[in-house]
Amino acid sequence: xxxxxxxxxxxxxxxxxxxxxxxxxxxxxxxxxxxxxxxxxxxxxxxxxxxxxxxxxxxxxxxxxxxxxxxxxxxxxxxxxxxxxxxxxxxxxxxxxxxxxxxxxxxxxxxxxxxxxxxxxxxxxxxxxxxxxxxxxxxxxxxxxxxxxxxxxxxxxxxxxxxxxxxxxxxxxxxxxxxxxxxxxxxxxxxxxxxxxxxxxxxxxxxxxxxxxxxxxxxxxxxxxxxxxxxxxxxxxxxxxxxxxxxxxxxxxxxxxxxxxxxxxxxxxxxxxxxxxxxxxxxxxxxxxxxxxxxxxxxxxxxxxxxxxxxxxxxxxxxxxxxxxxxxxxxxxxxxxxxxxxxxxxxxxxxxxxxxxxxxxxxxxxxxxxxxxxxxxxxxxxxxxxxxxxxxxxxxxxxxxxxxxxxxxxxxxxxxxxxxxxxxxxxxxxxxxxxxxxxxxxxxxxxxxxxxxxxxxxxxxxxxxxxxxxxxxxxxxxxxxxxxxxxxxxxxxxxxxxxxxxxxxxxxxxxxxxxxxxxxxxxxxxxxxxxxxxxxxxxxxxxxxxxxxxxxxxxxxxxxxxxxxxxxxxxxxxxxxxxxxxxxxxxxxxxxxxxxxxxxxxxxxxxxxxxxxxxxxxxxxxxxxxxxxxxxxxxxxxxxxxxxxxxxxxxxxxxxxxxxxxxxxxxxxxxxxxxxxxxxxxxxxxxxxxxxxxxxxxxxxxxxxxxxxxxxxxxxxxxxxxxxxxxxxxxxxxxxxxxxxxxxxxxxxxxxxxxxxxxxxxxxxxxxxxxxxxxxxxxxxxxxxxxxxxxxxxxxxxxxxxxxxxxxxxxxxxxxxxxxxxxxxxxxxxxxxxxxxxxxxx
Numbered sequence: 001x002x003x004x005x006x007x008x009x010x011x012x013x014x015x016x017x018x019x020x021x022x023x024x025x026x027x028x029x030x031x032x033x034x035x036x037x038x039x040x041x042x043x044x045x046x047x048x049x050x051x052x053x054x055x056x057x058x059x060x061x062x063x064x065x066x067x068x069x070x071x072x073x074x075x076x077x078x079x080x081x082x083x084x085x086x087x088x089x090x091x092x093x094x095x096x097x098x099x100x101x102x103x104x105x106x107x108x109x110x111x112x113x114x115x116x117x118x119x120x121x122x123x124x125x126x127x128x129x130x131x132x133x134x135x136x137x138x139x140x141x142x143x144x145x146x147x148x149x150x151x152x153x154x155x156x157x158x159x160x161x162x163x164x165x166x167x168x169x170x171x172x173x174x175x176x177x178x179x180x181x182x183x184x185x186x187x188x189x190x191x192x193x194x195x196x197x198x199x200x201x202x203x204x205x206x207x208x209x210x211x212x213x214x215x216x217x218x219x220x221x222x223x224x225x226x227x228x229x230x231x232x233x234x235x236x237x238x239x240x241x242x243x244x245x246x247x248x249x250x251x252x253x254x255x256x257x258x259x260x261x262x263x264x265x266x267x268x269x270x271x272x273x274x275x276x277x278x279x280x281x282x283x284x285x286x287x288x289x290x291x292x293x294x295x296x297x298x299x300x301x302x303x304x305x306x307x308x309x310x311x312x313x314x315x316x317x318x319x320x321x322x323x324x325x326x327x328x329x330x331x332x333x334x335x336x337x338x339x340x341x342x343x344x345x346x347x348x349x350x351x352x353x354x355x356x357x358x359x360x361x362x363x364x365x366x367x368x369x370x371x372x373x374x375x376x377x378x379x380x381x382x383x384x385x386x387x388x389x390x391x392x393x394x395x396x397x398x399x400x401x402x403x404x405x406x407x408x409x410x411x412x413x414x415x416x417x418x419x420x421x422x423x424x425x426x427x428x429x430x431x432x433x434x435x436x437x438x439x440x441x442x443x444x445x446x447x448x449x450x451x452x453x454x455x456x457x458x459x460x461x462x463x464x465x466x467x468x469x470x471x472x473x474x475x476x477x478x479x480x481x482x483x484x485x486x487x488x489x490x491x492x493x494x495x496x497x498x499x500x501x502x503x504x505x506x507x508x509x510x511x512x513x514x515x516x517x518x519x520x521x522x523x524x525x526x527x528x529x530x531x532x533x534x535x536x537x538x539x540x541x542x543x544x545x546x547x548x549x550x551x552x553x554x555x556x557x558x559x560x561x562x563x564x565x566x567x568x569x570x571x572x573x574x575x576x577x578x579x580x581x582x583x584x585x586x587x588x589x590x591x592x593x594x595x596x597x598x599x600x601x602x603x604x605x606x607x608x609x610x611x612x613x614x615x616x617x618x619x620x621x622x623x624x625x626x627x628x629x630x631x632x633x634x635x636x637x638x639x640x641x642x643x644x645x646x647x648x649x650x651x652x653x654x655x656x657x658x659x660x661x662x663x664x665x666x667x668x669x670x671x672x673x674x675x676x677x678x679x680x681x682x683x684x685x686x687x688x689x690x691x692x693x694x695x696x697x698x699x700x701x702x703x704x705x706x707x708x709x710x711x712x713x714x715x716x717x718x719x720x721x722x723x724x725x726x727x728x729x730x731x732x733x734x735x736x737x738x739x740x741x742x743x744x745x746x747x748x749x750x751x752x753x754x755x756x757x758x759x760x761x762x763x764x765x766x767x768x769x770x771x772x773x774x775x776x777x778x779x780x781x782x783x784x785x786x787x788x789x790x791x792x793x794x795x796x797x798x799x800x801x802x803x804x805x806x807x808x809x810x811x812x813x814x815x816x817x818x819x820x821x822x823x824x825x826x827x828x829x830x831x832x833x834x835x836x837x838x839x840x841x842x
Contacts (some may be wrong), residue, residue, distance in 0.1 A: 010592035018731070019283045020323045020814045022276035022725045024630075027327025029269035029721055032334030035356055037262045039335060043352035045251045047182050052250075054128065055243035056217035063211050065096075066538065066660040067203065071235035072209035080233050081213060086221035087611045091120045091127075093212040096204030097535040098193040099691035100146065101163040101170070102154045107690040109150070111534030113190025116166060117839065118200035119145060130194070134158050135177030138196045143176040152192035153813050164193055165691030166203050168540045234258070237258065268718040273371050275722045277493040278449075279729035280375035280487060284316060288383040299345070300388035309384040316376030317369055322370030331364065332356065349797075408454050415447030422783065425567070426790035433791040441784055445498060448780060452490035452497070457483050459772055471764060475758045477748075478764035481741075489769055492733040495772030496727035496818070497780070500811060502719055504781025505788070510712040510802040512789050514705045519798040521701050524641050527555075527584035527667035528674040529682060530695050539663040543686060547668055550679045550685035555583035555669040561662040561781060562654050564647065565623040566612070572648035573575070573602075575661070584667035587648070588639040592616040596635025597650055598799050603636040608646035624657035726773075727818050734766055734826035745830050755831040762827035767819035774815030780807055 041385065052058070063072035073092060082090040100108045107114070118138040121127050127137060130145075135158035138144050144164060146156060156162055160175045179194070185507060186192050201207050217226050223242040231240050241249075279346025286293065288501075295308055303311075336354060363393045422439025425433040442620055448455075460483050462754075467475030533539055541556075548556045560575030578598035581587060587594045590606055597603055604614055632649070641645075669676040674696040686692050695703065738745070745758060751762075786801055793799040 004443055007502050011280070019280050019319055019372070020326070022279045022728050023323035023372055024327035025321055025331065025721055025725055026269060026273040026276050027324050027368040028330040028334055028369065029272055029361055029362050030266065030367050031331030032271060032338070033262060033265040033331075034360040034363060035332055035335035036338050037258045038357050038360065039339060039352065040549065041255060041258050041658065044356045045255075045328060046352055047187070050182060050249070052215050052243035052247040055214050055669070056221070056223045056245050057215040057230050057240055057628050058243055059213040059215070059238055059240045061211055061229065061235070061238045063205060063209065063237075065206065066658075066662055070237050072205055072211060072212050072268075073235070074210075074615060075208045075236065077233055077235070078210060078213060081230055084226070084233075086218050086226055086229070086231050087218050088216040088218045089122060090215045092118075092197070092210030093120065093214060094118050094197075094200050094205050094210050096165060096200075096201075097537050097763075098191075099165040100150055100154060100191050100193060100197075100686070100692035101165065104484055105163070105688055107165075107534055107578045108153050109190040111691075111693075113186075115190060116164075116193040116195060116200065116203065118197040119194040120197060120588075130179040130181055132177045132630060136172075137176070137811055138176045138199075138527050140176075141196060141199050143172055143196065144173040145177040145179055146175060146379050147183070147186050148178055148180050148342075149186060149194040150193075151175070155728050163690065164688045167532065167537055167691075168203070169542065170689040170691070183811035200511030236260050243429050247396045265718070268721065271498070271719065272721040272725055273367065275495045275729075276727045277371060278376040278491045279725060279732060280316070280372055281378060282491045282733055284312065284379035285491075286490065288312065288379045290388075295383050295386050299386065305384035308386070309380045309697040312380035312383050313373055316372045316380070317433065319828060320369035320372030321365070323372070323752060324365045327368060328364045330363070331639055340693060392481075399620040405799055407450060408630060411447050411450030411454070413447075414443055415451060418442070418444030418447050419783075422787045424672065426787040429791045429794055430764070431791075434788065437784070437787050437791065440787075442781060444783075445501065445631060446830060448495045448497065448776060452776065454491045455776065456486045456493065457565035457774060459775065460489075463771075467764060467768070472690055472757075474760040475754070477761045477766055478768060481761070481765045482768045488733060489772070492729050493773030493776065494767050495729040495818040496723075496770060496815065497777035499719060499723040499726050500774050500777030500786065500815070501781040502722075503716065504778045504808065504811065505784040506712055506715045506719075506781075507807050508782055508785025508802070510786070511807070512799070512802045513792075513796070514708045515802050516796045516798040517705045518701055520796070521697075521704055523641050523798065524586045525584075525667070525697065525700065526586060526669065526699060528670045530665050530700050531668060531682065531686070531696075532693050534691050534693050536664075538661070539692070541661050541663065543661065543692065546687075547666055547682060548666075551681045552670045553668055553682075554671050555580035556666060557581040557715045558651070558661075558663045558666045559643075559645070560654070560656070561664060562645075562647075562649060563625055564649075566620060566838040571608070571622075571647055573643035573654075575651040576648050577657075580649065580669075581667075585640055585643055587636075587644070588641070589636045589638060592634070592636030593636065594636050595598070599635065600650060600653060600738055601633045603638055603648040604634055605640045605644065605646040606637055607640050609634070609637050624654065626657045628657055630821040632801050640797070641709045676819050688778060701797045717791055727822055730766055730770060730819065731825065734762060734823055735829065738762065738826045738830045742833060745833055749833070758831045759827040762830050763820055763823040766823035766826075767816050770815045770819035770822070771812065774812055778811060782808075 020097070053631060055520075061070065061072050075092075078090060078092050081087060084090075095115055095117040097114060099111070099114040102108050119127055119130075119139070121137055122137070125136075130137070132145070133147070133148060134819050146154075153155070154162070156175055156178075158177060159173055161172050162175050163170055163172055171559065181192060195203065198207065201209060205211060214232060215226065217223060223244065226240055227240055228423050233238060298308055298311075299305075332354070339354075386694045418440045420442060422437050423440075425436030425438075425440060426437060427433070458679045460479055464476070464479040467479050469475075471478070531539070531543065538561075544556065544558050547553060555577075557577040557580040558575065562573040564573050576597070581597070582594050587603065589603070589788075592603070594603055604618070609615070612639075614634055616634055616637055618634050620634060621631050623629050632653075637642075638648075651661075667681065671680075677695060679696065682694050686694070723830060749755075749758065782803060789799065789801055
């Protein structure tokens, strides 16, 4: 039977091609994902281990320039550590944000990974953490060193003047050297600027203090012993660990981060393989149907049902194995391409080999072979049921009325259960509701797939008159052919339906959330500009002063983060500029007046006031961050605004209790609205600082809505694989349908249907099947999009369901186009059939 199975595979190479392609793409997706994430994980783990290779003990503090309470490592403590027996070196480190301007004044890097640190040379004048390729490290206040990639991007050479932005005003430095590093910020596409140690301390912490200390051990000294000696010397908030422990912890963090990416990619690979199941099952169903006589003859000459079934499953296993081999090789190529693509878009992956783990090989081949065999199981079971008497005629095994009734009943029950779970999840909301919807969506998809053959006749019957009117006999024949075998039409349409269910659901949810976020910004923001640090760090107070004095500025208010303690509980507040805040943000009062903030009173958000039982006019005892207490009067209650903290307090009230103001953004209103002249005035007022971002209202809307659009585009890209496999399914169905209808097509040609009309008939059949699958998928997708939206509606004040009719129409057009393209080869093959040869074909 194995030889029979192998012969059948070789005899039907062309018919099995699409199946091989579907399995190959799915296996490539799985193996490529596993190889890519394993390679990334290995590279970053090796880098992490290398960074801590020579470090015996690492001391970490959470000291911050704005926080006087958390102690750093002072020079005296560092000297004590250096004097310990067994310490070879102890190097103090300090870091923070530092952005480098390119020759056009733009920031090099992405903001959050632009870092500055201190150059800490040893007795030999070198810092072991950096290797200089040109020049030397900075040893004077006016000099810096740059990492090699940043120097290349900025076209800087040793001796050039470089503009560097920190949290204060931008300054100019002389480039003293260029170095290479394995620093994670640089590998993430950012930049690293090295300053002389005293300069770095003043910029990022305080003079004479360090955030961290790296300790190396003398030969023969235990890391654990050194750790025990260092700990007693440290301030209370400092943390010390051995280099090995830190390397292991960082490796775990890398593993955890890549695990999420791995699961996401594998989930979409699963969708692609699930779609491929329909193509595989369709292919083997048609092959079995076309080989009824052959299989019946095998039964007649003594083959048992088990042997016939085993023969078909062996064919599937051979096809799965061939597809897995090609798909695995393609997956390795895909992983290599992804790695190169990350480098092209600015992400630098540490050097390291391509990792092909044994589990990846097993998973790839296991998935390819098992999926193919499982998909072929039902056709194999049907093949085994073919009676020997079928060898005497051309009758094919057809589904009985009883089997169809049972199928439709089961499909209806599963669909109803799925729909009920989805509706229940929408009513419940939150993460529990989303889990319920996910389970319901799976059931609903399975149920609809089971029912699709039943749905195909009435749905396609609706378009039959239109096809007849527009395309005549070709249209009528196409509609009849589309429903001739409901199971086959259903299986083909199911593949498209699954892909479009997910695409439509994502579109409905994405467009709805995008418009809600957009409305949120337009309704709550009056300002023309928002100024912030590109790094996300706090702005220096000098920026607020400069912006308030800029030409054309009519109002400027910061969002200064303030922490108040009320009745033992923390309350988030914003230090704002009274009078100006109402001009830049919507402060919709429900009682009292926002003008009361100018009289030293506070305004409280409606929900916060309700939770504390506060009313306008109440006096609230608060404790500031410096433990000073004061009674503050509530002058107004306002409607909750996503861009305002629960409490608004005048800046001059909190100024005496804060060290350095924590200003995250400054909202600016200009005379006559946003314009190029106003933007230039703001940029000039900030000293043309590349580390500061000046965004107009459209930029703000794009920033908040951009993440939604980016997520949608990623989802579309990942689902493209499933849609490609669905298209292959349409091609395969039509090609094999043409093959088994050769006699019929020959008869049609003989009675006058010309080649052009034959091609049109096949194309229309493909379009009808594709549109049928699209309609089912779009309908289910809109239902799922609505349900998932209901689970987050309560968290988004401006949430209103939006059905993207434009995109839905585009999906239908694309589905029709898919049908046309999928029919090119089958239609051409049908038109080229010799009518006399075709008529004689059995």
